[in-house]
Structures are given as C-alpha cells and as structure tokens.
Amino acid sequence: QVQLQESGPGLVKPSQTLSLTCTVSGGSISSGGYYWNWIRQHPGKGLEWIGYVFYSGSTYYNPSLRSRVTISLDTSKNQFSLNLSSVTAADTAVYYCARAERMDVWGQGTTVTVSS
Amino acid sequence: DIQMTQSPSSLSASVGDRVTITCRASQGIRNDLGWYQQKPGKAPKRLIYAASSLQSGVPSRFSGSGSGTEFTLTISSLQPEDFATYYCLQHNSYPPTFGPGTKVDIK
Numbered sequence: 001q002v003q004l005q006e007s008g009p010g011l012v013k014p015s016q017t018l019s020l021t022c023t024v025s026g027g028s029i030s031s032g033g034y035y036w037n038w039i040r041q042h043p044g045k046g047l048e049w050i051g052y053v054f055y056s057g058s059t060y061y062n063p064s065l066r067s068r069v070t071i072s073l074d075t076s077k078n079q080f081s082l083n084l085s086s087v088t089a090a091d092t093a094v095y096y097c098a099r100a101e102r103m104d105v106w107g108q109g110t111t112v113t114v115s116s
Numbered sequence: 117d118i119q120m121t122q123s124p125s126s127l128s129a130s131v132g133d134r135v136t137i138t139c140r141a142s143q144g145i146r147n148d149l150g151w152y153q154q155k156p157g158k159a160p161k162r163l164i165y166a167a168s169s170l171q172s173g174v175p176s177r178f179s180g181s182g183s184g185t186e187f188t189l190t191i192s193s194l195q196p197e198d199f200a201t202y203y204c205l206q207h208n209s210y211p212p213t214f215g216p217g218t219k220v221d222i223k
Contacts, residue, residue, distance in 0.1 A: 046203065049211050
C-alpha cells in the first residue's frame with residue numbers, strides 16, 4: 001500500500017523560498033509510470049493544483065505559478081520536492097502531495113504559514 | 117483552463133436521505149473525472165474515478181455517473197460519517213482543475 005508523507009518548515013518568511021518534501025513508502029517513485037503532484041488548499045478554500053514531476057523527471061506546472069515553482073525527484077530517497085520562491089502571505093496554505101494524474105493517493109498535508 | 121462548477125455549493129440533509137451533487141465542466145472531458153470527500157483537517161479521499169468507478173474500499177452507497185460535461189455523485193442513503201465537503205477533479209487536460217466543493221451538513 002503506497003503512502004505519501006509531506007514534510008518541511010511550517011513557517012516561511014515573505015520573499016523567501018518555501019521548500020517541502022514528499023516521502024513515498026510502499027512503492028518506488030521511479031517505477032509504474034506515475035505523475036507525482038503537489039496541490040494546495042488556502043485556508044477555508046478549495047483545491048489548487050501546483051504541478052507534477054513525472055517518474056522520468058519531466059515536469060509540468062500550473063501556469064499561474066510557473067514562474068516561481070520547481071518540482072524535482074530524488075529517486076535515491078524515494079522522495080519528490082516542491083520549491084516555491086518569493087512567497088507572500090497569499091501562499092499560506094495546506095500543501096498536499098498526491099500520486100498520479102488521477103490523484104488516487106494523497107499525503108496527509110502540511111500547513112505552511114508565510115509570515116515575518 | 118477547464119472550469120469546473122458544482123451545484124449546490126452546500127446542502128443540508130438527514131441521515132438516510134438520497135443526495136445528488138452535480139459537477140459541470142466548461143468543455144468536454146470524456147470521463148476523466150474523480151470525486152473526493154474531505155473532512156475538516158483531513159486530506160481529500162478519492163471516492164470515484166473515471167466518472168463512475170468506485171474506489172476500492174468505498175461503500176457502495178456512493179456512485180458516480182456522467183460523461184462529457186455533466187457529472188453526478190449520488191449518495192443513496194446518507195450516513196453520519198458522510199457529512200463532509202465533496203470535490204470533483206478533472207484531469208483531461210492540464211492544468212487539472214477542481215470544482216469549488218459542495219458542503220454536506222446535517223439538517
């Protein structure tokens with residue numbers, strides 16, 4: 001049973017880079033042909049897809065965030081990561097990682113607050 | 117981007133009620149749609165994939181239907197643990213987009 005777990009700082013200062021990691025257990029991140037996604041949810045709001053990294057390492061980002069987002073794979077650690085640069089208070093959200101185009105398996109989420 | 121709308125945005129229902137939620141896409145998405153249930157403080161949980169296929173382990177009172185631009189999620193007999201917010205997700209074209217959600221609460 002594949003499981004995903006997000007980790008990273010819960011507090012980030014404005015203008016800095018938000019960095020999160022998703023650790024995958026119960027399966028290899030580099031097999032199966034899966035897309036590995038990041039999604040966020042602003043407080044009390046709906047869900048916004050941020051981007052994915054394919055098992056091959058190729059990426060695709062939401063155009064609304066493309067200029068600030070980098071998603072990468074670390075196959076040696078069975079992890080993938082999100083970097084979001086130049087953050088503002090508007091990036092305060094719960095961040096989730098999820099597997100596949102169909103987003104069948106999700107992590108539990110991690111709350112990130114942007115504040116000085 | 118494909119815009120997803122849901123109706124109603126919220127509803128009040130009683131245990132045992134039949135509940136139907138509708139999701140509409142701004143353009144055709146074949147059956148590339150999933151339904152998710154989210155409870156407060158928890159991650160979304162997938163209930164339905166490919167518009168009408170029941171996720172393993174999900175009770176059979178949940179069902180999905182539709183294709184193209186209009187989809188429905190039906191709960192045949194609402195149970196206490198079903199009070200939650202429900203989202204649809206289209207993954208037919210990038211970026212994937214979610215509906216705004218339907219909150220189901222107790223009447």
